[in-house]
Amino acid sequence: MLRAKNLSAGYKELHILFDINAKVEKGRITTIAGPNGSGKSTFLKSLFGLATIHSGKVVYKGRDITPTPPHDRTKMGIAYLPQVENVFTNLTVEENLKIAGYTLENGEYEDRRELALSVFPELEKRLKQKAGTLSGGERQFLAIATALIRKAELLMLDEPTAMLSPKFANNIFNKILDLKDKLGLTILLVEQNIKKALEISDDAYMLASGRVVFEGKAEELLEHEKFGEFCIGV
Amino acid sequence: MAVLEGAIVYSNLLVLLSIGLTITYITTGVPNFAQGSMAIFGSFVSLSLWLLFNIHPYYSLPVSFILGGGLGIAIYTLVLKPMIRKEAMVVTLMIATLAVDLILLGVLGAYSDTLAGITSKGTKKFIFTPMDFKLAGLDAILVVSSAVILLILFALFLLLYKTKFGIALRASMENPALAEIMGVNVEYTRLFSWFLSGSLAAVAGSLLPFRQEIVPATGAIIIVSIFAASIVGGLGSIYGALIGGYIIGMSESLITFYLSKPLGPSILLYSKVVSLIVLIIALIVSPKGIAGLDIWRKMTWRRSTSS
Numbered sequence: 001m002l003r004a005k006n007l008s009a010g011y012k013e014l015h016i017l018f019d020i021n022a023k024v025e026k027g028r029i030t031t032i033a034g035p036n037g038s039g040k041s042t043f044l045k046s047l048f049g050l051a052t053i054h055s056g057k058v059v060y061k062g063r064d065i066t067p068t069p070p071h072d073r074t075k076m077g078i079a080y081l082p083q084v085e086n087v088f089t090n091l092t093v094e095e096n097l098k099i100a101g102y103t104l105e106n107g108e109y110e111d112r113r114e115l116a117l118s119v120f121p122e123l124e125k126r127l128k129q130k131a132g133t134l135s136g137g138e139r140q141f142l143a144i145a146t147a148l149i150r151k152a153e154l155l156m157l158d159e160p161t162a163m164l165s166p167k168f169a170n171n172i173f174n175k176i177l178d179l180k181d182k183l184g185l186t187i188l189l190v191e192q193n194i195k196k197a198l199e200i201s202d203d204a205y206m207l208a209s210g211r212v213v214f215e216g217k218a219e220e221l222l223e224h225e226k227f228g229e230f231c232i233g234v
Numbered sequence: 235m236a237v238l239e240g241a242i243v244y245s246n247l248l249v250l251l252s253i254g255l256t257i258t259y260i261t262t263g264v265p266n267f268a269q270g271s272m273a274i275f276g277s278f279v280s281l282s283l284w285l286l287f288n289i290h291p292y293y294s295l296p297v298s299f300i301l302g303g304g305l306g307i308a309i310y311t312l313v314l315k316p317m318i319r320k321e322a323m324v325v326t327l328m329i330a331t332l333a334v335d336l337i338l339l340g341v342l343g344a345y346s347d348t349l350a351g352i353t354s355k356g357t358k359k360f361i362f363t364p365m366d367f368k369l370a371g372l373d374a375i376l377v378v379s380s381a382v383i384l385l386i387l388f389a390l391f392l393l394l395y396k397t398k399f400g401i402a403l404r405a406s407m408e409n410p411a412l413a414e415i416m417g418v419n420v421e422y423t424r425l426f427s428w429f430l431s432g433s434l435a436a437v438a439g440s441l442l443p444f445r446q447e448i449v450p451a452t453g454a455i456i457i458v459s460i461f462a463a464s465i466v467g468g469l470g471s472i473y474g475a476l477i478g479g480y481i482i483g484m485s486e487s488l489i490t491f492y493l494s495k496p497l498g499p500s501i502l503l504y505s506k507v508v509s510l511i512v513l514i515i516a517l518i519v520s521p522k523g524i525a526g527l528d529i530w531r532k533m534t535w536r537r538s539t540s541s
Contacts, residue, residue: 048415050411069414070414070415071414071415071416071417071418071419071420074415074416074417075417079415080415082411082412082415085409085411085412087412088404088405088408088409089408090404090408091401091404091405091408095401095404095405098398098401099398099401099402099405099413099416099418100416102398102402102416102418103417146416150416150417
């Protein structure tokens with residue numbers, strides 16, 4: 001569904017990723033793991049057009065989208081959820097949902113809104129509240145709900161469980177699994193909670209210093225003899 | 235009473251100007267030093283329509299609104315946007331707006347000469363006060379400027395809170411990158427903010443000659459009060475600009491007036507000093523302006539914990 005071909009990227013002159021080849025298969029959960037500073041978040045950003053591409057390309061559904069601006073990638077069904085500031089705190093929950101449906105027709109928006117609230121019924125009673133007053137976990141729910149409204153087919157989540165309590169983190173992982181199983185979404189996950197993420201994932205990549213050091217099935221990575229070394233970046 | 239009326243009129247106009255300045259500051263991050271001259275552009279639109287077609291300045295407000303909006307868009311697309319694209323620093327952009335201010339000053343000066351040639355009337359200095367009339371015992375300018383403020387605030391409220399575009403506009407103001415991710419074309423919201431800023435400035439400018447004499451350089455003088463009002467308001471909040479506009483407008487008019495009683499009328503020349511002193515006091519009390527005051531924070535208190 002999505003491929004990075006010989007992708008080198010970073011921010012302006014700063015080079016962070018080197019010659020990355022990776023693919024995300026439709027209807028599967030793919031996790032990008034790696035120690036801090038390995039370039040996981042930059043990888044997601046470069047796939048969404050928010051980082052500087054130095055060479056290589058990004059292909060979505062067979063089409064080269066390397067020059068496509070982010071708002072057009074949204075229309076193509078790609079949703080990117082940044083690690084922080086992924087909801088508008090000054091807007092109410094309802095307005096956040098509405099802005100997510102910005103590119104949709106009215107009737108279509110209503111359908112998507114209903115679907116999103118059926119996946120996250122927790123948000124129903126908070127609709128009139130400003131998103132800034134939500135707890136960290138509820139904010140993640142809202143952020144994912146906005147992606148559902150955007151008719152995302154491919155969900156790119158940047159550390160959705162960061163700064164959450166273990167209980168809420170589990171909750172998020174279960175929801176992510178639901179999104180794949182019940183709605184057939186394709187998910188690309190960047191996680192620091194590596195073990196937990198790999199348990200729900202189908203495929204996995206391990207990054208270290210901006211290069212791919214492992215590529216394969218998630219369970220293979222979990223059982224890999226060098227798994228511990230990968231995680232701390234040696 | 236006349237002093238209070240004058241102060242309200244002046245504050246109404248200052249609010250229009252400081253809201254405009256604040257909106258473009260929020261969306262593009264540029265403190266616009268040409269805001270004052272953009273207002274004087276509106277004064278000249280109304281003057282021209284009056285001299286050439288005998289249209290009363292109150293009726294020329296819609297024309298001012300649209301032409302002023304056009305000027306705002308022109309300044310943004312021709313000057314600022316190309317510089318922002320090349321990642322110019324805020325200081326550079328700020329100086330660019332100063333340059334725009336000087337260009338506007340020159341153009342308005344040249345235009346006033348041309349207009350004087352066509353109409354054989356003095357246009358270097360003008361005032362609309364003799365054209366004003368009474369409405370229910372009040373100066374019409376008081377009624378009109380207050381009505382304009384109420385109308386614009388109401389329209390702005392409807393736009394920002396009840397329309398999809400308005401929500402997109404607020405979203406882009408808070409977090410343009412995220413708005414872009416949501417599929418909002420943030421560039422449209424920037425264009426719109428410059429249109430709005432230009433049109434509010436021009437409307438204020440059309441009404442300003444009812445209160446004071448206008449020369450092409452008046453913009454350079456009122457910009458002091460506009461910045462004072464916006465900064466007192468916090469420079470990042472439309473409500474702040476609204477309150478800041480009234481604080482600066484009222485204190486500038488009233489304090490200078492009461493000082494002129496014991497100190498003599500020559501003090502009236504220094505009215506801008508009052509706005510700057512109020513600005514300094516306000517910033518000492520609340521460094522982030524009105525919008526940064528604790529009372530608002532309590533109103534938008536966050537549960538910052540994760541559950």
